[in-house]
Amino acid sequence: MIAAVADVHSPKYIDLFRQAIRSTPWDSVEVLLFIGDMVNRGKIDEYKRVLDALEGYYEGDIIGILGNEEYEQYENEIVSRFDRIVWLRDEGIELTLDDYKVGIVGTRGILDRPTFWQRKNIPDIVSRYHSRLRRIEDVLRNFRKRVQVLILLSHYSVTFRTLEGERRSIWREMGSTRMESLIVRYGVDLAIHGHAHRSRVLRTRLSSGALVVNASLPAVKSISLVDLRKEVVRRGILGFI
Template sequence: MAALAKHRDECSRAGILIWAGDMVDRGRVSALEAVVEASRRSCPSARIVAVFGNEEYMDREEEFIRRYPSVVWLNDTYIVVEEDIKLAIYGSRGVLDRPTRWQRRHIPGIEAIYRHRAERAAAALRELRGKADKVILVTHYAPTRLTLEGEDPRIWPELGSTIMERVVLETAPDLAIHGHAHRSKRLEAVLGRTRVINVALPARGDVAVIDL
Protein backbone atom coordinates (compact mmCIF):
# COMPACT_ATOMS: atom_id res chain seq x y z
CA MET A 1 0.00 0.00 0.00
CA ALA A 2 2.80 2.39 0.92
CA ALA A 3 4.61 1.65 -2.34
CA LEU A 4 1.53 2.61 -4.35
CA ALA A 5 1.04 5.78 -2.35
CA LYS A 6 4.68 6.71 -2.94
CA HIS A 7 4.00 6.73 -6.68
CA ARG A 8 0.61 8.39 -6.50
CA ASP A 9 1.43 11.04 -9.13
CA GLU A 10 2.68 8.50 -11.71
CA CYS A 11 -0.09 6.08 -10.82
CA SER A 12 -2.77 8.73 -11.25
CA ARG A 13 -1.67 9.04 -14.88
CA ALA A 14 -1.22 5.31 -15.50
CA GLY A 15 -3.45 3.60 -18.02
CA ILE A 16 -2.75 0.07 -16.79
CA LEU A 17 -1.82 -1.41 -13.42
CA ILE A 18 -0.39 -4.93 -13.71
CA TRP A 19 -0.37 -7.47 -10.90
CA ALA A 20 2.04 -10.36 -11.48
CA GLY A 21 0.55 -12.75 -8.93
CA ASP A 22 0.81 -13.33 -5.17
CA MET A 23 -1.43 -10.43 -4.30
CA VAL A 24 -2.71 -12.33 -1.23
CA ASP A 25 -1.34 -14.97 1.11
CA ARG A 26 -2.49 -18.60 1.20
CA GLY A 27 -5.47 -18.22 -1.08
CA ARG A 28 -7.31 -15.66 1.07
CA VAL A 29 -9.80 -14.34 -1.44
CA SER A 30 -11.19 -11.71 0.91
CA ALA A 31 -7.73 -10.20 1.45
CA LEU A 32 -7.65 -8.92 -2.13
CA GLU A 33 -10.32 -6.34 -1.27
CA ALA A 34 -7.75 -4.16 0.50
CA VAL A 35 -5.38 -4.40 -2.48
CA VAL A 36 -8.15 -3.36 -4.88
CA GLU A 37 -9.14 -0.43 -2.69
CA ALA A 38 -5.55 0.80 -2.34
CA SER A 39 -5.06 0.49 -6.09
CA ARG A 40 -8.20 2.47 -6.80
CA ARG A 41 -7.15 5.24 -4.42
CA SER A 42 -3.70 5.66 -5.96
CA CYS A 43 -4.50 4.73 -9.57
CA PRO A 44 -8.14 5.77 -10.09
CA SER A 45 -8.06 5.66 -13.89
CA ALA A 46 -5.94 2.56 -14.38
CA ARG A 47 -7.28 -0.69 -15.74
CA ILE A 48 -6.15 -3.48 -13.38
CA VAL A 49 -4.76 -6.50 -15.23
CA ALA A 50 -3.72 -9.52 -13.18
CA VAL A 51 -2.36 -13.04 -13.40
CA PHE A 52 -2.65 -15.60 -10.65
CA GLY A 53 0.37 -16.53 -8.53
CA ASN A 54 0.99 -19.63 -6.48
CA GLU A 55 -0.68 -17.92 -3.49
CA GLU A 56 -3.93 -17.49 -5.45
CA TYR A 57 -4.72 -21.20 -5.34
CA MET A 58 -5.87 -22.83 -8.56
CA ASP A 59 -9.04 -24.18 -6.97
CA ARG A 60 -10.05 -20.62 -5.98
CA GLU A 61 -9.57 -18.94 -9.35
CA GLU A 62 -13.30 -18.76 -10.09
CA GLU A 63 -13.94 -17.25 -6.67
CA PHE A 64 -11.38 -14.50 -7.33
CA ILE A 65 -12.92 -13.82 -10.73
CA ARG A 66 -16.49 -13.65 -9.35
CA ARG A 67 -15.65 -11.48 -6.36
CA TYR A 68 -13.46 -9.00 -8.26
CA PRO A 69 -15.01 -8.49 -11.70
CA SER A 70 -13.34 -5.09 -12.11
CA VAL A 71 -9.99 -6.88 -12.40
CA VAL A 72 -9.08 -8.21 -15.85
CA TRP A 73 -7.88 -11.72 -15.00
CA LEU A 74 -5.57 -13.18 -17.62
CA ASN A 75 -5.24 -16.93 -17.23
CA ASP A 76 -3.49 -18.17 -20.37
CA THR A 77 -5.47 -15.50 -22.21
CA TYR A 78 -4.86 -12.01 -23.58
CA ILE A 79 -6.39 -8.59 -24.11
CA VAL A 80 -5.66 -5.90 -26.67
CA VAL A 81 -6.18 -2.34 -25.43
CA GLU A 82 -5.84 1.12 -26.95
CA GLU A 83 -3.77 3.50 -24.89
CA ASP A 84 -1.48 5.91 -26.74
CA ILE A 85 -0.61 2.78 -28.70
CA LYS A 86 -2.31 -0.54 -29.38
CA LEU A 87 -1.08 -2.79 -26.60
CA ALA A 88 -1.48 -6.58 -26.34
CA ILE A 89 -1.04 -8.25 -22.96
CA TYR A 90 -0.81 -12.03 -22.61
CA GLY A 91 -1.03 -13.34 -19.06
CA SER A 92 -0.38 -16.68 -17.39
CA ARG A 93 0.74 -18.17 -14.10
CA GLY A 94 3.72 -19.33 -16.11
CA VAL A 95 5.78 -22.49 -16.17
CA LEU A 96 8.28 -24.20 -13.89
CA ASP A 97 11.06 -26.48 -15.04
CA ARG A 98 10.49 -28.55 -11.90
CA PRO A 99 7.10 -28.55 -10.18
CA THR A 100 7.34 -28.05 -6.45
CA ARG A 101 6.89 -31.02 -4.13
CA TRP A 102 3.46 -29.66 -3.13
CA GLN A 103 2.41 -29.33 -6.77
CA ARG A 104 3.52 -32.87 -7.58
CA ARG A 105 1.43 -34.17 -4.67
CA HIS A 106 -1.70 -32.08 -5.16
CA ILE A 107 -2.02 -31.18 -8.86
CA PRO A 108 -2.43 -34.25 -11.07
CA GLY A 109 -0.67 -33.92 -14.42
CA ILE A 110 1.15 -30.72 -13.49
CA GLU A 111 4.00 -31.45 -15.91
CA ALA A 112 1.51 -31.69 -18.79
CA ILE A 113 -0.20 -28.50 -17.61
CA TYR A 114 3.12 -26.66 -17.81
CA ARG A 115 3.88 -28.02 -21.28
CA HIS A 116 0.45 -26.94 -22.50
CA ARG A 117 0.86 -23.45 -21.00
CA ALA A 118 4.14 -22.93 -22.82
CA GLU A 119 2.66 -24.10 -26.12
CA ARG A 120 -0.39 -21.89 -25.70
CA ALA A 121 1.73 -18.86 -24.82
CA ALA A 122 3.95 -19.38 -27.86
CA ALA A 123 0.99 -19.61 -30.23
CA ALA A 124 -0.71 -16.53 -28.76
CA LEU A 125 2.43 -14.39 -28.74
CA ARG A 126 3.07 -15.17 -32.39
CA GLU A 127 -0.51 -14.19 -33.21
CA LEU A 128 -0.39 -10.98 -31.18
CA ARG A 129 2.63 -9.62 -33.01
CA GLY A 130 0.33 -8.79 -35.93
CA LYS A 131 -2.42 -7.31 -33.75
CA ALA A 132 -0.62 -4.68 -31.69
CA ASP A 133 2.16 -2.11 -31.65
CA LYS A 134 3.60 -3.53 -28.43
CA VAL A 135 3.27 -7.00 -26.92
CA ILE A 136 3.68 -7.70 -23.21
CA LEU A 137 4.01 -11.12 -21.59
CA VAL A 138 2.99 -11.24 -17.91
CA THR A 139 3.67 -14.36 -15.87
CA HIS A 140 4.03 -15.07 -12.19
CA TYR A 141 6.92 -17.48 -12.60
CA ALA A 142 10.11 -16.14 -14.19
CA PRO A 143 10.30 -16.71 -17.97
CA THR A 144 14.11 -16.73 -17.85
CA ARG A 145 16.86 -17.57 -15.40
CA LEU A 146 18.56 -14.22 -16.01
CA THR A 147 16.42 -12.49 -13.36
CA LEU A 148 16.88 -15.32 -10.84
CA GLU A 149 20.41 -14.26 -9.95
CA GLY A 150 20.57 -13.85 -6.19
CA GLU A 151 18.27 -16.81 -5.58
CA ASP A 152 19.77 -20.17 -4.61
CA PRO A 153 20.61 -21.83 -7.97
CA ARG A 154 19.43 -25.17 -6.57
CA ILE A 155 15.83 -23.92 -6.60
CA TRP A 156 15.93 -22.05 -9.90
CA PRO A 157 13.91 -24.86 -11.58
CA GLU A 158 11.10 -24.12 -9.07
CA LEU A 159 11.20 -20.37 -9.75
CA GLY A 160 11.16 -20.20 -13.53
CA SER A 161 11.45 -21.96 -16.84
CA THR A 162 14.00 -22.49 -19.58
CA ILE A 163 11.09 -23.65 -21.75
CA MET A 164 9.48 -20.21 -21.45
CA GLU A 165 12.89 -18.68 -22.10
CA ARG A 166 12.86 -20.38 -25.49
CA VAL A 167 9.30 -19.14 -26.09
CA VAL A 168 10.40 -15.56 -25.39
CA LEU A 169 13.40 -15.87 -27.69
CA GLU A 170 11.23 -17.30 -30.49
CA THR A 171 8.31 -14.86 -30.21
CA ALA A 172 10.15 -11.71 -29.05
CA PRO A 173 7.51 -9.85 -27.01
CA ASP A 174 8.57 -6.29 -26.30
CA LEU A 175 8.35 -6.75 -22.57
CA ALA A 176 8.14 -9.69 -20.15
CA ILE A 177 6.99 -8.99 -16.59
CA HIS A 178 7.13 -11.53 -13.77
CA GLY A 179 7.12 -11.92 -10.00
CA HIS A 180 7.87 -14.91 -7.72
CA ALA A 181 11.65 -14.37 -7.44
CA HIS A 182 11.60 -12.60 -4.08
CA ARG A 183 15.36 -12.70 -3.45
CA SER A 184 16.53 -11.79 -6.94
CA LYS A 185 19.36 -9.26 -7.14
CA ARG A 186 19.08 -8.77 -10.91
CA LEU A 187 15.70 -7.17 -11.42
CA GLU A 188 15.99 -6.43 -15.12
CA ALA A 189 17.58 -8.17 -18.08
CA VAL A 190 17.41 -8.36 -21.85
CA LEU A 191 16.63 -11.72 -23.44
CA GLY A 192 17.05 -11.53 -27.19
CA ARG A 193 14.88 -8.54 -28.14
CA THR A 194 12.78 -8.67 -24.97
CA ARG A 195 13.17 -6.52 -21.88
CA VAL A 196 12.49 -8.66 -18.79
CA ILE A 197 11.47 -7.07 -15.49
CA ASN A 198 11.04 -8.80 -12.13
CA VAL A 199 8.36 -6.80 -10.32
CA ALA A 200 8.24 -8.93 -7.16
CA LEU A 201 7.70 -6.47 -4.33
CA PRO A 202 9.99 -8.26 -1.81
CA ALA A 203 12.86 -8.11 -4.33
CA ARG A 204 12.36 -4.49 -5.41
CA GLY A 205 11.05 -3.00 -2.20
CA ASP A 206 8.88 -0.87 -4.47
CA VAL A 207 6.44 -1.01 -7.35
CA ALA A 208 7.85 -0.84 -10.88
CA VAL A 209 6.89 2.11 -13.06
CA ILE A 210 7.22 1.27 -16.75
CA ASP A 211 6.86 3.81 -19.53
CA LEU A 212 6.21 2.33 -22.96
Protein backbone atom coordinates in the same frame (compact mmCIF):
# COMPACT_ATOMS: atom_id res chain seq x y z
CA MET B 1 3.62 4.50 -18.15
CA ILE B 2 2.95 0.92 -17.04
CA ALA B 3 2.85 0.09 -13.32
CA ALA B 4 3.26 -3.50 -12.11
CA VAL B 5 3.41 -5.28 -8.78
CA ALA B 6 3.53 -8.88 -7.57
CA ASP B 7 3.79 -10.76 -4.30
CA VAL B 8 1.95 -8.45 -1.93
CA HIS B 9 0.85 -11.65 -0.18
CA SER B 10 -1.75 -9.61 1.70
CA PRO B 11 -1.83 -9.20 4.63
CA LYS B 12 1.90 -10.02 4.86
CA TYR B 13 3.27 -7.09 2.83
CA ILE B 14 0.20 -4.86 2.75
CA ASP B 15 1.96 -2.06 4.66
CA LEU B 16 4.84 -2.12 2.18
CA PHE B 17 2.27 -2.04 -0.63
CA ARG B 18 0.58 1.02 0.88
CA GLN B 19 3.94 2.74 1.22
CA ALA B 20 4.74 1.91 -2.41
CA ILE B 21 1.38 3.29 -3.51
CA ARG B 22 2.04 6.59 -1.77
CA SER B 23 5.36 7.03 -3.59
CA THR B 24 4.08 6.17 -7.09
CA PRO B 25 3.43 8.99 -9.62
CA TRP B 26 -0.05 7.80 -10.54
CA ASP B 27 -0.83 10.71 -12.85
CA SER B 28 1.49 9.19 -15.45
CA VAL B 29 0.24 5.58 -15.13
CA GLU B 30 -1.98 4.28 -17.95
CA VAL B 31 -2.48 0.74 -16.65
CA LEU B 32 -1.72 -1.18 -13.45
CA LEU B 33 -0.72 -4.84 -13.67
CA PHE B 34 -1.14 -7.36 -10.84
CA ILE B 35 1.42 -10.12 -11.43
CA GLY B 36 0.10 -12.75 -9.01
CA ASP B 37 0.34 -13.72 -5.34
CA MET B 38 -1.39 -10.52 -4.34
CA VAL B 39 -2.92 -12.46 -1.42
CA ASN B 40 -1.35 -14.96 0.94
CA ARG B 41 -2.07 -18.68 0.83
CA GLY B 42 -5.53 -18.63 -0.66
CA LYS B 43 -6.90 -15.81 1.52
CA ILE B 44 -8.96 -14.43 -1.32
CA ASP B 45 -10.89 -11.99 0.89
CA GLU B 46 -7.61 -10.04 1.11
CA TYR B 47 -8.19 -8.81 -2.45
CA LYS B 48 -10.60 -6.29 -0.96
CA ARG B 49 -7.81 -4.93 1.24
CA VAL B 50 -5.47 -4.75 -1.76
CA LEU B 51 -8.00 -2.85 -3.87
CA ASP B 52 -9.03 -0.59 -0.99
CA ALA B 53 -5.38 0.46 -0.62
CA LEU B 54 -5.53 2.00 -4.10
CA GLU B 55 -8.57 4.17 -3.39
CA GLY B 56 -7.79 7.85 -3.71
CA TYR B 57 -4.61 7.11 -5.66
CA TYR B 58 -5.52 5.13 -8.78
CA GLU B 59 -8.88 4.64 -10.46
CA GLY B 60 -7.69 3.39 -13.86
CA ASP B 61 -7.58 -0.01 -15.50
CA ILE B 62 -6.15 -3.01 -13.65
CA ILE B 63 -5.12 -6.17 -15.48
CA GLY B 64 -4.25 -9.20 -13.37
CA ILE B 65 -2.92 -12.72 -13.49
CA LEU B 66 -3.01 -15.37 -10.78
CA GLY B 67 -0.04 -16.75 -8.87
CA ASN B 68 0.60 -19.98 -7.04
CA GLU B 69 -0.96 -18.64 -3.82
CA GLU B 70 -4.23 -17.76 -5.53
CA TYR B 71 -5.09 -21.43 -5.24
CA GLU B 72 -6.70 -22.98 -8.30
CA GLN B 73 -9.78 -24.14 -6.40
CA TYR B 74 -10.59 -20.46 -5.70
CA GLU B 75 -9.75 -19.18 -9.17
CA ASN B 76 -13.30 -18.82 -10.47
CA GLU B 77 -14.46 -17.16 -7.25
CA ILE B 78 -11.61 -14.64 -7.42
CA VAL B 79 -12.44 -13.76 -11.02
CA SER B 80 -16.17 -13.36 -10.35
CA ARG B 81 -15.90 -11.47 -7.04
CA PHE B 82 -13.14 -9.06 -7.97
CA ASP B 83 -14.27 -7.89 -11.39
CA ARG B 84 -12.60 -4.51 -10.91
CA ILE B 85 -9.66 -6.44 -12.35
CA VAL B 86 -9.49 -7.74 -15.93
CA TRP B 87 -8.16 -11.25 -15.42
CA LEU B 88 -5.96 -13.02 -17.97
CA ARG B 89 -5.76 -16.80 -17.71
CA ASP B 90 -3.57 -18.04 -20.56
CA GLU B 91 -5.17 -15.43 -22.80
CA GLY B 92 -4.62 -11.90 -24.03
CA ILE B 93 -6.18 -8.50 -24.42
CA GLU B 94 -5.61 -5.62 -26.84
CA LEU B 95 -5.48 -2.00 -25.75
CA THR B 96 -3.89 1.31 -26.66
CA LEU B 97 -1.04 2.57 -24.48
CA ASP B 98 1.00 5.67 -25.26
CA ASP B 99 -0.61 5.70 -28.74
CA TYR B 100 0.64 2.19 -29.53
CA LYS B 101 -1.50 -0.84 -30.24
CA VAL B 102 -0.50 -3.18 -27.42
CA GLY B 103 -1.23 -6.84 -26.78
CA ILE B 104 -0.95 -8.13 -23.22
CA VAL B 105 -0.84 -11.89 -22.70
CA GLY B 106 -1.16 -13.23 -19.17
CA THR B 107 -0.53 -16.58 -17.48
CA ARG B 108 0.45 -18.12 -14.15
CA GLY B 109 3.46 -19.39 -16.06
CA ILE B 110 5.27 -22.70 -15.96
CA LEU B 111 8.23 -24.27 -14.18
CA ASP B 112 11.02 -26.24 -15.78
CA ARG B 113 10.79 -28.62 -12.81
CA PRO B 114 7.58 -28.81 -10.74
CA THR B 115 8.08 -28.26 -7.02
CA PHE B 116 8.11 -31.23 -4.63
CA TRP B 117 4.64 -30.26 -3.42
CA GLN B 118 3.33 -30.09 -6.99
CA ARG B 119 4.85 -33.44 -7.91
CA LYS B 120 3.29 -35.01 -4.82
CA ASN B 121 -0.17 -33.42 -5.02
CA ILE B 122 -0.79 -32.79 -8.74
CA PRO B 123 -0.06 -36.04 -10.60
CA ASP B 124 -0.54 -34.49 -14.04
CA ILE B 125 1.43 -31.31 -13.37
CA VAL B 126 4.03 -32.01 -16.06
CA SER B 127 1.39 -32.45 -18.75
CA ARG B 128 -0.42 -29.36 -17.45
CA TYR B 129 2.70 -27.29 -17.92
CA HIS B 130 3.23 -28.70 -21.41
CA SER B 131 -0.36 -27.83 -22.33
CA ARG B 132 -0.04 -24.35 -20.87
CA LEU B 133 3.18 -23.72 -22.77
CA ARG B 134 1.49 -24.70 -26.05
CA ARG B 135 -1.47 -22.48 -25.25
CA ILE B 136 0.77 -19.50 -24.46
CA GLU B 137 2.70 -20.07 -27.67
CA ASP B 138 -0.52 -20.04 -29.70
CA VAL B 139 -1.71 -16.83 -28.07
CA LEU B 140 1.65 -15.09 -28.53
CA ARG B 141 1.81 -16.15 -32.17
CA ASN B 142 -1.66 -14.76 -32.80
CA PHE B 143 -1.09 -11.46 -31.02
CA ARG B 144 2.30 -10.85 -32.63
CA LYS B 145 0.54 -10.55 -35.99
CA ARG B 146 -1.92 -7.94 -34.72
CA VAL B 147 -0.14 -5.54 -32.37
CA GLN B 148 2.79 -3.14 -32.36
CA VAL B 149 3.90 -3.93 -28.82
CA LEU B 150 3.65 -7.41 -27.29
CA ILE B 151 3.77 -7.81 -23.51
CA LEU B 152 3.86 -11.09 -21.57
CA LEU B 153 2.81 -11.35 -17.91
CA SER B 154 3.75 -14.47 -15.95
CA HIS B 155 3.81 -14.99 -12.21
CA TYR B 156 6.65 -17.50 -12.43
CA SER B 157 9.90 -16.14 -13.78
CA VAL B 158 10.39 -16.25 -17.55
CA THR B 159 14.19 -16.35 -17.37
CA PHE B 160 16.85 -17.47 -14.91
CA ARG B 161 18.64 -14.13 -15.25
CA THR B 162 16.30 -12.44 -12.77
CA LEU B 163 16.65 -15.30 -10.28
CA GLU B 164 20.13 -14.20 -9.21
CA GLY B 165 19.89 -13.91 -5.43
CA GLU B 166 17.68 -16.98 -5.10
CA ARG B 167 19.26 -20.37 -4.39
CA ARG B 168 20.54 -21.66 -7.71
CA SER B 169 19.43 -25.20 -6.83
CA ILE B 170 15.76 -24.16 -7.01
CA TRP B 171 15.85 -21.94 -10.10
CA ARG B 172 14.14 -24.64 -12.19
CA GLU B 173 11.33 -24.65 -9.60
CA MET B 174 10.88 -20.87 -9.84
CA GLY B 175 10.75 -20.24 -13.57
CA SER B 176 11.31 -21.57 -17.05
CA THR B 177 13.86 -21.15 -19.80
CA ARG B 178 11.20 -22.49 -22.17
CA MET B 179 9.26 -19.29 -21.56
CA GLU B 180 12.39 -17.31 -22.39
CA SER B 181 12.59 -19.18 -25.69
CA LEU B 182 9.01 -18.17 -26.51
CA ILE B 183 9.79 -14.54 -25.72
CA VAL B 184 12.68 -14.57 -28.16
CA ARG B 185 10.88 -16.60 -30.83
CA TYR B 186 7.76 -14.45 -30.96
CA GLY B 187 9.36 -11.07 -30.48
CA VAL B 188 7.84 -10.27 -27.11
CA ASP B 189 8.90 -6.71 -26.33
CA LEU B 190 8.34 -6.65 -22.58
CA ALA B 191 7.90 -9.47 -20.05
CA ILE B 192 6.96 -8.89 -16.43
CA HIS B 193 7.01 -11.55 -13.71
CA GLY B 194 7.00 -11.94 -9.94
CA HIS B 195 7.72 -14.85 -7.57
CA ALA B 196 11.42 -14.05 -7.04
CA HIS B 197 11.36 -12.34 -3.64
CA ARG B 198 15.15 -12.40 -3.16
CA SER B 199 16.16 -11.41 -6.66
CA ARG B 200 19.10 -9.04 -7.01
CA VAL B 201 18.61 -8.60 -10.77
CA LEU B 202 15.34 -6.75 -11.16
CA ARG B 203 15.65 -5.92 -14.86
CA THR B 204 17.48 -7.54 -17.73
CA ARG B 205 17.42 -7.75 -21.52
CA LEU B 206 17.35 -10.96 -23.47
CA SER B 207 19.25 -11.66 -26.69
CA SER B 208 16.25 -10.41 -28.69
CA GLY B 209 16.30 -7.08 -26.87
CA ALA B 210 13.19 -7.89 -24.85
CA LEU B 211 13.06 -6.16 -21.48
CA VAL B 212 12.31 -8.49 -18.55
CA VAL B 213 11.15 -6.94 -15.28
CA ASN B 214 10.82 -8.66 -11.91
CA ALA B 215 7.97 -6.82 -10.17
CA SER B 216 8.07 -8.80 -6.92
CA LEU B 217 7.33 -6.28 -4.16
CA PRO B 218 9.61 -7.87 -1.52
CA ALA B 219 12.52 -7.59 -3.96
CA VAL B 220 11.79 -4.20 -5.51
CA LYS B 221 10.32 -2.46 -2.42
CA SER B 222 8.22 -0.30 -4.74
CA ILE B 223 5.75 -0.53 -7.57
CA SER B 224 7.67 -1.22 -10.78
CA LEU B 225 7.28 1.37 -13.52
CA VAL B 226 8.04 0.90 -17.22
CA ASP B 227 8.09 3.80 -19.64
CA LEU B 228 6.86 2.11 -22.79
CA ARG B 229 8.16 4.76 -25.18
CA LYS B 230 11.60 5.23 -23.60
CA GLU B 231 12.41 1.71 -22.39
CA VAL B 232 10.81 -0.39 -25.11
CA VAL B 233 10.19 1.60 -28.28
CA ARG B 234 13.23 3.89 -28.22
CA ARG B 235 15.55 1.01 -27.40
CA GLY B 236 15.11 -0.01 -31.02
CA ILE B 237 13.07 -3.10 -30.30
CA LEU B 238 10.22 -1.68 -32.35
CA GLY B 239 12.23 -0.28 -35.19
CA PHE B 240 9.44 -0.90 -37.69
CA ILE B 241 7.19 1.70 -36.03
